[in-house]
Each structure stands twice: as C-alpha cells, then as structure tokens.
Amino acid sequence: MDFTPGNALLTDLYQTAVTASPRVFQQEALKHLERVIGFDRAWWGIMSPGKAGFDLLSSYRYELPLAFEEHWHAVKNDDALAHDVHVQPRTTVHFNRQALHSTPGLADLNTGHDLSQALCTSVFLPDCTSFLFISLFRSGSHAHAFEAGDIRLKQWLTPHLYSCWRTNLLADIERTRLPNKWQGKASAYVDRRGSIVYADSAFAEFVSQAWPSWRGGRLPHALVDMLVSNPVSSIQLPIGIYLNQQQAGGLTRLDIGRPSPLDKLSRREREVARGFAQAHSYKEIAVETGLSPATVRHYLRGIYAKLAINDKAELVRLVTRHELEFEVPIAMKGAYSYGLDMDYLGKG
Numbered sequence: 001m002d003f004t005p006g007n008a009l010l011t012d013l014y015q016t017a018v019t020a021s022p023r024v025f026q027q028e029a030l031k032h033l034e035r036v037i038g039f040d041r042a043w044w045g046i047m048s049p050g051k052a053g054f055d056l057l058s059s060y061r062y063e064l065p066l067a068f069e070e071h072w073h074a075v076k077n078d079d080a081l082a083h084d085v086h087v088q089p090r091t092t093v094h095f096n097r098q099a100l101h102s103t104p105g106l107a108d109l110n111t112g113h114d115l116s117q118a119l120c121t122s123v124f125l126p127d128c129t130s131f132l133f134i135s136l137f138r139s140g141s142h143a144h145a146f147e148a149g150d151i152r153l154k155q156w157l158t159p160h161l162y163s164c165w166r167t168n169l170l171a172d173i174e175r176t177r178l179p180n181k182w183q184g185k186a187s188a189y190v191d192r193r194g195s196i197v198y199a200d201s202a203f204a205e206f207v208s209q210a211w212p213s214w215r216g217g218r219l220p221h222a223l224v225d226m227l228v229s230n231p232v233s234s235i236q237l238p239i240g241i242y243l244n245q246q247q248a249g250g251l252t253r254l255d256i257g258r259p260s261p262l263d264k265l266s267r268r269e270r271e272v273a274r275g276f277a278q279a280h281s282y283k284e285i286a287v288e289t290g291l292s293p294a295t296v297r298h299y300l301r302g303i304y305a306k307l308a309i310n311d312k313a314e315l316v317r318l319v320t321r322h323e324l325e326f327e328v329p330i331a332m333k334g335a336y337s338y339g340l341d342m343d344y345l346g347k348g
Helices: 004-019 025-034 066-078 080-086 104-112 148-183 203-210 221-229 267-277 282-289 293-307 312-322
Strands: 041-049 054-062 093-095 115-124 131-139 185-190 196-200 242-248 251-257
Touching: 004 025, 004 148, 025 041, 025 054, 025 148, 041 080, 054 066, 066 104, 080 093, 080 115, 080 131, 104 115, 115 148, 131 148, 148 185, 148 196, 148 251, 185 203, 196 203, 203 251, 221 242, 267 282, 267 293, 267 312, 282 293, 293 312
Parallel strands: none
Antiparallel strands: 041 054, 041 131, 093 115, 115 131, 185 196, 185 251, 242 251
C-alpha cells in the first residue's frame, strides 16, 4: 500500500502540531489533509452519548456555517451516522448520498447544507464514553464518491491526526508554563461540559483554592455555570482569583490567576510599556506602534500614573515580572490530562 503522499503530510502535520496555536491547528491540519484527500468541508469535535442522541462537547467546523451545528442539534436524535461511527471506533466509515439521507433528520440536515459524501472516523477517549470524531465531506449533487484509496489513507492518518491534536494542546500548555509560573497564573483546556482535557499542573491548585472540596476532573458546577453565563468576559472567582476564557479549536482555553498591575493598562499602553521594557527608544517605539514620539511620551506619563511608579526602572521590573515571554522548549512536563488516550497511536 503506497502512502507516499501521506508520509510527506505527516511531516507537515507534526510540525504544525508543535508550532501552531490551538486556535488555528485544526484549520491548518485540515488544509494539509485536503492536499491528499479531496474534500471541501469538515467537522472535527468530541461527542458523548446523551439521554437523547449524542451530546456535542467540542466542535470545530471547517467551511461549515454555525447554522450547520444548530441544525444538527435540532435533528441529533435522528443521527444514525453518529451511532454508526460511535460503534465502529478507529474505523473510517464511508457514507454515500443515500446513507446521508437515510433518516428524515439526516436528509433535512444534509440537503440543507448540500452534503453528498462523507468519510467519518471516531476515537474513544479514556473515559470509554466520549469520542473524538473527524468527518470529511464533499458537497454538491455531482460530488465524486470517496474511493477506496481515500478511505485507506484516512484510516492510516487518523491516529496521527489524533496524536497531533493531543501534542498541539500539550505543546501550548508547555509553551506558557514558565511565563505562567513567573506571573502566578495557570492555564487549561476544557470541553463544553467543563471536563479538563489538558491543564498546567498549577491549574488544579488555583481551582482548589476557590473550591476546597473539588477533586479534579470536571470543573465545579458553579464554575461551569459562570463560564456559560459570561462567555466573553473576565470572571472574578472567590479569594481574589480571576479567570479569562477564549475559544480555541472547539475547546475553551482558561487562564486563571491573581490580578496583575498591568491589567490597568489599555492595549496601546501595554505596547508602549513593553517597548520600554525591551530598552527601545521613544523613536523606535513610535515606529513600532505607529505613534509620534510625543504621543509615546504622553502614554508613558499615563502608564506611570496608573501603575503608581516614577521611573523606567520600575516599569521594566513590573513588565518583566508580569508579562515576561519565553521561548520555552517543549519538554512535555508539568501538564496533566484527564481526557486524552496517550496510547492510541500505537493501537491498531
């Protein structure tokens, strides 16, 4: 079996895994995959069997609108394909146009979004209930069927895609671990129900300070409720801890810690402060920020006032202490996982 195109793809995938942000990893990985298996849309996420159909715990849509996901939620009880993929883990299943219209709900969903062919593969996570899925689609009434070679190639590549996804999350946690340590912060990736997928080892310590009875795994229910009700804002937790959240590849990245003095600064003021901390001159900072030197001086006076400091030495100390950026070697230490199967790559 000749997988020469796939061998070249693996190099790109693993390189992307350790260099790309989780916000763009799946997009970049699917672009690489599109070179060897033709498709024009994809869906990558995590599901778990629920009381009615499957619960969607993570969702990244590639060239699919939000309306697709909303439509799926409306017909998920009728999703026989999800059932078929769920009961055949690590097996790439080909669904033709007839299969994509095999139930009224699926027919409504796939007709509405013009999907004609699909290749789907699932991977169980360690809880043996939830599973990662990667579905590739071809759209249009004249879309060519996926061929046997496409199916075999996706079957061969899926464990590597899984491993790269896992590596990408861990690499991002490791990349920020040392800066987090200096700044008194910690980070984690969680799914929609609050289950921790990957986290800095200090993350649990912060959560336990706010909820002493918490024992790990899924976030406290009260915290999950806060995240749902404040999807884009910073959340103030008990005992002076704050938490910020941002979406990243179908998961939520959480950054937890105590307030920094630099939080008082605007984005532009932080740029100016960072420039002075890097020993740049007024003129250099003006060029970097697109401001005039006089405006840079104006910002500097405002920074001194907000931070209650009097000179650049104090500013350098504060920026270095609270916004230090390191190029950290990816040693894969100091992070833990509740959600990923570390041995999947070696299984048939």
